[in-house]
Amino acid sequence: MAKILAVDDSASMRGMVAYTLRGAGHEVTEAENGQLALDAANGAAFDLVLADVNMPVMDGISMVRELRTRPSYKGVPILMLTTESHTDKKMEGKAAGATGWLVKPFDPEQLLATVKRVLG
Amino acid sequence: MSSTGGLAQFQQVFIEESLEGLDTMESSLLALDDGGDGELVHTIFRAAHSIKGGAATFGFPEMASFTHEAESLLDEVRGGKRAIDKPIVELLLRSVDCLRGMFDRARAGQPLNDATSDDVRGELAAMMGRAAPAAAVQGRRAGDQAEAWIIRFHPHAGMLAGGNDPLRLIRELAGLGELAVEADLSRLPALAKLDPSECHMGWSIELKAPVRREDIKAVFDWVEDECDLAIEPKPSAVVTPAAPPAPANIAEAAARGTREANADSGSVRVSIDKIDGMINLVGELVITQAMLDTFREEFDPSRLALLQHGLTQLARHARELQESVMGIRMLPIASVFNRFPRLVRDLSQKLGKQVKLELHGEQTELDKTVLEKIGDPMVHLVRNAIDHGLETPQKRRAAGKSDMGTLKLDAYHRGGNIVVEVSDDGAGLNRGAIVGKAIERGLIRSGEGLSDEAVGELIFQPGFSTAEVTTDLSGRGVGMDVVRRNVSDLGGTVTIRSKPGQGSVFTITLPLTLAIIDGLTAAVGQERYIVPLVSIVESVQLKPEALKTVVGGGELFRFRGEYLPVLRLHELFGCDGAKRAIEDGLVIVVEGDGSRVGLFVDGLVGQQQAVVKSLETNYRRVQGVSGATILADGSVALITDIAGLVRLHGRRKAA
Numbered sequence: 001m002a003k004i005l006a007v008d009d010s011a012s013m014r015g016m017v018a019y020t021l022r023g024a025g026h027e028v029t030e031a032e033n034g035q036l037a038l039d040a041a042n043g044a045a046f047d048l049v050l051a052d053v054n055m056p057v058m059d060g061i062s063m064v065r066e067l068r069t070r071p072s073y074k075g076v077p078i079l080m081l082t083t084e085s086h087t088d089k090k091m092e093g094k095a096a097g098a099t100g101w102l103v104k105p106f107d108p109e110q111l112l113a114t115v116k117r118v119l120g
Numbered sequence: 121m122s123s124t125g126g127l128a129q130f131q132q133v134f135i136e137e138s139l140e141g142l143d144t145m146e147s148s149l150l151a152l153d154d155g156g157d158g159e160l161v162h163t164i165f166r167a168a169h170s171i172k173g174g175a176a177t178f179g180f181p182e183m184a185s186f187t188h189e190a191e192s193l194l195d196e197v198r199g200g201k202r203a204i205d206k207p208i209v210e211l212l213l214r215s216v217d218c219l220r221g222m223f224d225r226a227r228a229g230q231p232l233n234d235a236t237s238d239d240v241r242g243e244l245a246a247m248m249g250r251a252a253p254a255a256a257v258q259g260r261r262a263g264d265q266a267e268a269w270i271i272r273f274h275p276h277a278g279m280l281a282g283g284n285d286p287l288r289l290i291r292e293l294a295g296l297g298e299l300a301v302e303a304d305l306s307r308l309p310a311l312a313k314l315d316p317s318e319c320h321m322g323w324s325i326e327l328k329a330p331v332r333r334e335d336i337k338a339v340f341d342w343v344e345d346e347c348d349l350a351i352e353p354k355p356s357a358v359v360t361p362a363a364p365p366a367p368a369n370i371a372e373a374a375a376r377g378t379r380e381a382n383a384d385s386g387s388v389r390v391s392i393d394k395i396d397g398m399i400n401l402v403g404e405l406v407i408t409q410a411m412l413d414t415f416r417e418e419f420d421p422s423r424l425a426l427l428q429h430g431l432t433q434l435a436r437h438a439r440e441l442q443e444s445v446m447g448i449r450m451l452p453i454a455s456v457f458n459r460f461p462r463l464v465r466d467l468s469q470k471l472g473k474q475v476k477l478e479l480h481g482e483q484t485e486l487d488k489t490v491l492e493k494i495g496d497p498m499v500h501l502v503r504n505a506i507d508h509g510l511e512t513p514q515k516r517r518a519a520g521k522s523d524m525g526t527l528k529l530d531a532y533h534r535g536g537n538i539v540v541e542v543s544d545d546g547a548g549l550n551r552g553a554i555v556g557k558a559i560e561r562g563l564i565r566s567g568e569g570l571s572d573e574a575v576g577e578l579i580f581q582p583g584f585s586t587a588e589v590t591t592d593l594s595g596r597g598v599g600m601d602v603v604r605r606n607v608s609d610l611g612g613t614v615t616i617r618s619k620p621g622q623g624s625v626f627t628i629t630l631p632l633t634l635a636i637i638d639g640l641t642a643a644v645g646q647e648r649y650i651v652p653l654v655s656i657v658e659s660v661q662l663k664p665e666a667l668k669t670v671v672g673g674g675e676l677f678r679f680r681g682e683y684l685p686v687l688r689l690h691e692l693f694g695c696d697g698a699k700r701a702i703e704d705g706l707v708i709v710v711e712g713d714g715s716r717v718g719l720f721v722d723g724l725v726g727q728q729q730a731v732v733k734s735l736e737t738n739y740r741r742v743q744g745v746s747g748a749t750i751l752a753d754g755s756v757a758l759i760t761d762i763a764g765l766v767r768l769h770g771r772r773k774a775a
Contacts, residue, residue, distance in 0.1 A: 009170070010134070010137060010170050010173070010174055011133050011137055012130045012131070012133040012134030012137055012174055012178065013130075013134075013170075013173065013174055013177065015129070015130045015133055016130040016177065016178075019130065052173075054165075054166050054169050054170070055166075056166065068281070074281055074317065075280055075281065075283055075285075075317075076283055077283035077284075078283055081173075083169070083172065083173050091345070094282070094342070094345060094346075097281065097282055097283075098282065098283075099282050099283030099284050099342060100283075100284070100341070100342030100343075101342065104173040104176060104177055105173070105175075105176030105177040105178075105184070106177065107177070117288070117292060118283075118288070120285075120287075120288050120291060
């Protein structure tokens with residue numbers, strides 16, 4: 001199963017994502033913001049990164065931009081968790097190097113389907 | 121939605137963090153109103169955004185759509201399209217209130233929207249210059265449909281770097297139906313120029329499945345901008361579109377079902393530091409226990425010093441562990457204090473007064489139960505201070521004070537207690553008005569010889585109100601007597617100090633925890649009673665001539681210029697073998713509910729911490745007793761309820 005980094009400042013959202021993915025057998029590391037996610041990504045190889053856009057300290061888009069400068073994270077799928085109303089955020093995320101997005105609200109089935117879609 | 125069951129815990133977490141987010145929104149809005157900087161707008165926006173995202177995910181679509189309106193408004197402010205002004209702050213503050221109400225109803229499993237939330241939502245929409253949208257029902261527009269499709273897909277060179285693998289997309293297409301894939305290598309560069317991290321290939325794909333164009337586009341939605349894509353129906357394979365699927369309301373109904381099962385279970389969020397500290401202590405306890413365990417095998421008198429050392433350590437660890445376990449229930453008083461900026465702002469505006477609120481000691485920690493119950497009495501004291509204590513700017517100017525009055529909330533530790541103070545620099549108590557009212561109410565005969573302290577006490581008497589005109593603020597039928605009752609239910613006391621023209625200070629003294637009390641153990645015959653330390657004023661030994669007997673059988677003695685009744689515990693609780701002569705025993709002067717009485721006991725045994733066991737759950741409620749505890753020798757001692765004893769005495773006197 002995959003090693004997944006889940007980044008969200010909201011404990012409920014992060015908890016829900018991690019719980020669902022762990023339930024599907026994945027190994028999940030949680031991070032509260034972009035900066036902590038970058039720290040977690042140091043020396044660890046994740047197969048997939050799921051990140052919220054709006055976060056304090058470092059937002060998801062800056063995090064993606066930074067992550068993509070690291071050679072080991074060049075082709076690693078990174079999905080932004082965004083809300084419907086922010087089409088521009090999807091594009092901004094893409095421009096920063098995100099693979100795709102998962103639109104909130106999503107339920108556990110949608111999350112798992114999307115993860116499966118990325119990981120193949 | 122079978123997996124929702126395990127997810128219910130996160131719904132609870134979501135509600136808690138959203139309520140915190142709302143607190144942040146409120147305090148930031150208030151700061152913004154005071155001329156705070158633009159960073160606050162981002163903070164407010166972020167909080168609203170998180171609530172919106174989570175609300176929809178955790179099955180609260182009404183909240184999501186409400187927050188969406190507020191967020192849109194904030195977005196315009198954030199983007200500089202709209203300047204923040206008073207009406208916007210006002211409306212957003214009311215939105216915060218609405219959301220709080222919605223969360224409360226969510227916890228209670230009630231419908232989330234009510235008339236107020238509909239109104240505020242309408243106002244938000246109106247401010248944005250449009251009508252409130254009806255509940256969003258999204259019917260997906262049916263795409264055109266065909267029996268088979270030709271898809272030409274040519275990724276841009278950089279697509280791989282973004283983590284999108286063309287093979288994954290093709291595999292995903294294969295999930296829709298049978299594929300015939302042809303690679304297009306026309307753009308492949310010469311080997312020397314080939315960068316393996318870039319994508320140079322393209323594909324022409326025939327999909328033999330009667331799917332909609334939308335379904336195919338969905339596969340490519342992340343890479344729309346990163347590839348050349350053409351999706352065309354295979355000629356002679358066009359069919360008429362099918363009806364769009366009906367939106368399912370089942371998910372929503374299911375979410376509502378779990379919501380009802382999710383009543384507030386009264387959880388506490390504990391910082392990792394506290395838990396780590398406790399684990400550390402338990403570790404030390406285990407080590408000490410292992411060390412002491414060696415004495416079980418063989419005890420040699422030469423190792424006595426070691427045994428003593430071990431026992432000392434055990435005692436220390438037990439005490440520290442007790443403190444840190446108690447600490448779990450301790451939360452900073454900030455959560456209560458944070459209500460007040462809003463209250464003070466609204467109230468002072470309404471009354472045309474200028475009030476500056478100062479908060480001190482917000483990090484002082486209180487027992488969670490105390491914290492939950494101290495809010496109401498404090499609200500009353502604060503209302504009172506603004507309504508009655510602080511003067512209008514005109515009156516203040518006339519008195520040579522600045523226009524702006526100061527209201528101060530302070531919390532700090534004193535001894536084993538927490539002290540919470542509400543002070544103002546207003547006019548102070550109006551002695552004349554209070555005495556006059558007390559005479560009118562029949563509480564006293566005349567104000568002569570009454571100390572300021574005694575006058576201050578009068579306002580805590582039931583049914584007392586000095587307001588010349590009852591305003592709709594303080595005059596809600598709740599008097600200071602209820603404040604005192606609430607505080608005393610928490611094992612605390614409330615007193616007032618006041619100086620004419622300089623202001624008043626209300627001091628609430630609370631125990632650190634409700635589970636353990638510090639008390640003096642008093643002997644009465646064979647029985648032992650615990651008297652809470654917080655209510656003890658002094659202990660005195662009386663000579664028989666100091667005791668005055670009054671008509672009706674009551675006994676009085678003079679204490680600091682005041683006659684206090686003597687309550688003989690052996691009579692009250694029917695103890696055998698107790699001392700009867702006043703000079704043989706001891707009188708403990710205690711204070712409860714604002715009155716002092718002397719408790720006559722045989723003598724004091726010592727001071728100790730008592731773990732409170734409920735008498736009510738194990739036996740039944742007993743007047744004058746707040747609980748029981750187990751003494752070091754294993755016997756049971758009753759804990760006296762001073763306020764209850766004072767009331768008991770009052771009733772006896774009246775009878």
